[in-house]
Amino acid sequence: MGKLNDIIKVLTMTADILVGMVGVMILAIGMYAITSDFAVYLDGFFTRLLIFLLATGLVGTLLSCFGCFGVVHQEGESGRVLLGSYQLGLFYLIIVCIWATFNLYNTVESLQLVQNDDSLTYDSLEENFATEYNRIYYEATCDAGSYTAFWGFINDNCPSNMWESECAAGCSTCASTCGNYFSTTTHSAS
Structure with missing residues (x-):
């Protein structure tokens, strides 16, 4: 039984060392990307992706350290704690991978629909x-000076053709647009 235990220790240590090396490489790639000259051109999505990459590298490295130290000190109390943390980390990592796979699959399906110019179906939420959003947008377009928080959000996050200045310029057609959009509410152009 002792030889089998030693073989399992060596295999676990080898796998953990490989995972640790991959984690360090991922950390190095992420740090290079964040500190390089082209990092100023990255938008919010890619910045979050780089931060996720750094976190993944760090978690992989720490998890492999827990596994290595746990295997070395297997008989002692500290080794059991490290191996338990290692197993919980692996379980959590498997759950995160399953969640990411489902989200990636749904994203790929949506991108294929967009590429094929098929209409996307929205859920009830x-x-x-x-x-x-459309109700507030049309009300804000028709009522100059209102909804300052809404217009601040639109001006900061939406394309320029949706900004308050563009909508105010086209407000002469707003009454007909809002009137057609809302059958229960009447709006007048200001």
């Missing part, structure tokens, strides 16, 4: 949000 997205549909309710879109209806409320």
Whole structure:
């Protein structure tokens, strides 16, 4: 039984050392990307992706250290704690990988629909949000000076053709647009 235990220790240590090396390489790539000259051109999505890359490298490196030290000190109390943390980390990592796989699969399906110019179907939450957003957008367009927080969000996060200045310039057609959009609410152009 002792020889089998030694073989399992060596295999676990080898696998953990490989995972640790990959984690360090991922950390190095992420740090290079964040500190390089082209990092100023990255938008929020790619910055978050780089931060996720750094976190993944750090977690992989720490997890491999827990596994290595746990195997070395297996008989002692500290080794059991490290191996338990290692197993919990692996379990958590498997759950995160399954979640990421499902999200990636759904994203790929949506991108294929967009590429094929098929219409996207929205769930009820997205549909309710879109209806409320459109209501506020058309009311804000028709009522100059209102909804300053809404316009601040639009001006900061939306394309320039949706900004307050563009909508105010086109407000002469707003009454007909808002009137057609809302059957229960009447709006007048200001």
